[in-house]
Amino acid sequence: MATYDYVEKAIKITRREFLGVVGVGAAILWTGAYAATDLVQDRTKYIKLRAAGLYRDDAKAAARQSHNNAAVGEMYKKFAGKPLSPLAEELFHTRYVDRSKLGGMRS
Amino acid sequence: MQGLRPQELAEIIAIDRKKCKGCDACKAFCPTDAVTGKYGAVHRVDGERCLFCGQCLVNCPFGAPQDTVDIVDKVIARLKDGRTTVVAAIAPAVRVAVGEEFGLEPGALVTGQLLGALQTAGFKILDTNFAADLCIMEEGSELITKIRHYALGEAAGHAPGPLPQFTSCCPAWVRYAELYCPQLLPHMSSAKSPLMMAGALAKTYGATEVWRTNPENVFVVGVMPCTAKKFEASRPEFASAAAYWHKRGSAGSYPDVDVVLTTRDLARLLKKLNINLTAAAEFSDADNPLARYSGAGTIFGNTGGVMEAALRTAHFVITGQELAALELNPVRGLKGVKAAGVTLRDAKTGREITVKVAVVHGIKENLGPIVDEVVAGRSPYHFIEVMNCPGGCVNGGGQPINPMGTSWLDKYKAILPWS
Numbered sequence: 458m459a460t461y462d463y464v465e466k467a468i469k470i471t472r473r474e475f476l477g478v479v480g481v482g483a484a485i486l487w488t489g490a491y492a493a494t495d496l497v498q499d500r501t502k503y504i505k506l507r508a509a510g511l512y513r514d515d516a517k518a519a520a521r522q523s524h525n526n527a528a529v530g531e532m533y534k535k536f537a538g539k540p541l542s543p544l545a546e547e548l549f550h551t552r553y554v555d556r557s558k559l560g561g562m563r564s
Numbered sequence: 565m566q567g568l569r570p571q572e573l574a575e576i577i578a579i580d581r582k583k584c585k586g587c588d589a590c591k592a593f594c595p596t597d598a599v600t601g602k603y604g605a606v607h608r609v610d611g612e613r614c615l616f617c618g619q620c621l622v623n624c625p626f627g628a629p630q631d632t633v634d635i636v637d638k639v640i641a642r643l644k645d646g647r648t649t650v651v652a653a654i655a656p657a658v659r660v661a662v663g664e665e666f667g668l669e670p671g672a673l674v675t676g677q678l679l680g681a682l683q684t685a686g687f688k689i690l691d692t693n694f695a696a697d698l699c700i701m702e703e704g705s706e707l708i709t710k711i712r713h714y715a716l717g718e719a720a721g722h723a724p725g726p727l728p729q730f731t732s733c734c735p736a737w738v739r740y741a742e743l744y745c746p747q748l749l750p751h752m753s754s755a756k757s758p759l760m761m762a763g764a765l766a767k768t769y770g771a772t773e774v775w776r777t778n779p780e781n782v783f784v785v786g787v788m789p790c791t792a793k794k795f796e797a798s799r800p801e802f803a804s805a806a807a808y809w810h811k812r813g814s815a816g817s818y819p820d821v822d823v824v825l826t827t828r829d830l831a832r833l834l835k836k837l838n839i840n841l842t843a844a845a846e847f848s849d850a851d852n853p854l855a856r857y858s859g860a861g862t863i864f865g866n867t868g869g870v871m872e873a874a875l876r877t878a879h880f881v882i883t884g885q886e887l888a889a890l891e892l893n894p895v896r897g898l899k900g901v902k903a904a905g906v907t908l909r910d911a912k913t914g915r916e917i918t919v920k921v922a923v924v925h926g927i928k929e930n931l932g933p934i935v936d937e938v939v940a941g942r943s944p945y946h947f948i949e950v951m952n953c954p955g956g957c958v959n960g961g962g963q964p965i966n967p968m969g970t971s972w973l974d975k976y977k978a979i980l981p982w983s
């Protein structure tokens with residue numbers, strides 16, 4: 458199974474390409490090692506920091522399971538009945554569209 | 565246009581010709597090869613193939629792809645008109661990212677200040693995390709019905725949809741399936757995404773029980789880490805509240821979710837209103853039940869979070885007992901495909917079942933083999949979570965960019981002689 462690693466998808470811009478993109482002056486400062494990889498690693502860091510923030514929010518929550526959210530229970534009691542009730546089906550469920558069959562005007 | 569219905573928003577993501585350098589970087593992130601253009605030439609987005617996920621936007625080093633749907637001023641006008649109950653439905657991943665737009669550390673959890681700032685701006689709150697809990701009740705019950713029917717041999721009124729069941733809360737994934745693998749649609753959970761449930765609930769229960777106002781005066785604003793949510797809100801079937809009221813004798817036609825702001829849009833809105841998130845008073849609306857959420861609801865923003873939340877509840881419903889250890893580490897982290905099995909003893913029949921689950925994030929890199937197994941009828945799983953964006957919604961296309969993506973250029977500019 459594929460291992461997800463953001464670095465694998467690093468934007469690989471070679472020195473020559475970089476020259477094309479930004480110009481000669483900047484490219485002089487572009488050392489092979491410095492690079493997009495570095496910045497993509499930064500991004501992975503962001504993902505991890507944000508994810509950790511949500512796990513902290515979970516850890517400190519008074520109730521940690523959806524069925525223990527009393528406000529949801531109250532909503533079912535006063536309004537929707539129970540999960541998958543006819544009203545729940547009407548308001549909380551949907552259908553999908555086979556878009557490969559939607560008429561197109563692709564020119 | 566092919567792949568879109570007339571009412572739906574089109575071309576949400578477009579590349580600014582003046583900024584695009586043709587560097588091809590975005591192509592490495594696009595899940596559907598929707599970006600076209602030769603290396604070195606200006607690129608463009610093919611709106612028929614595009615999922616509107618915004619991954620090209622947050623990863624372009626030159627800030628060329630744009631989110632073309634700007635409704636910040638429209639929302640401000642509604643906040644100020646004095647007649648409208650403007651409800652903000654805030655996604656989990658916003659609370660750990662919006663702080664970055666106000667100079668806070670990435671990952672800073674600012675729920676209190678965020679809700680406080682929204683309140684100052686005039687919003688009422690329906691936390692999408694509440695709707696995520698609701699989503700688990702609906703989607704989890706659907707899954708449990710299928711497991712009881714297919715794996716535990718319980719008779720169901722009518723045969724439920726096939727296993728494995730796929731999660732349906734990511735609109736880019738839903739559009740992907742609808743466009744490229746419609747044979748999977750019967751496997752999709754019928755549950756709406758938390759935001760769409762939030763909209764339908766705000767204009768029914770919220771209007772009558774919480775804000776005590778006419779549903780037509782409720783204007784629901786999704787606050788999302790996601791550009792694809794702008795598309796989702798425009799899907800014509802998401803007008804369930806209006807249909808509900810129609811049956812009860814009131815006319816009126818309106819969508820469940822009126823507009824969607826991304827995390828970036830929200831930061832712009834607050835700045836326009838001179839509200840500094842970091843100085844905002846903490847939220848004070850303790851009697852609003854729609855602002856309450858569980859830990860399971862908040863982790864929806866992470867890859868694996870929906871699965872973890874669903875298993876906490878499935879465990880309780882099937883065995884009659886709470887999971888002893890709530891942290892399901894096999895579904896956490898950034899591995900491309902995460903699989904796990906949880907053995908449950910059914911309290912009703914005494915039979916044991918191992919519920920097998922898989923979690924996929926980053927459609928581009930990781931979805932293929934999982935889908936092929938399902939299509940070939942040999943998928944070992946009962947439940948599969950799919951999120952389009954690598955890492956899940958915390959890394960969504962509507963999240964703050966700096967100092968990621970675009971600014972990687974800024975970062976190197978700092979060492980250039982002329983800067």
Ligand code: SF4
Nearest residue numbers: 584585587588590624
């Ligand atoms: S990454 Fe940005 S600059 Fe490069 S081709 Fe794509 S849109 Fe153009």
Ligand code: SF4
Nearest residue numbers: 594614615617618620
């Ligand atoms: S929004 Fe997503 S699907 Fe559309 S072009 Fe960008 S990366 Fe591709």
Ligand code: SF4
Nearest residue numbers: 734790952953957960
């Ligand atoms: S993973 Fe989350 S942010 Fe990304 S497209 Fe799906 S719902 Fe939107």
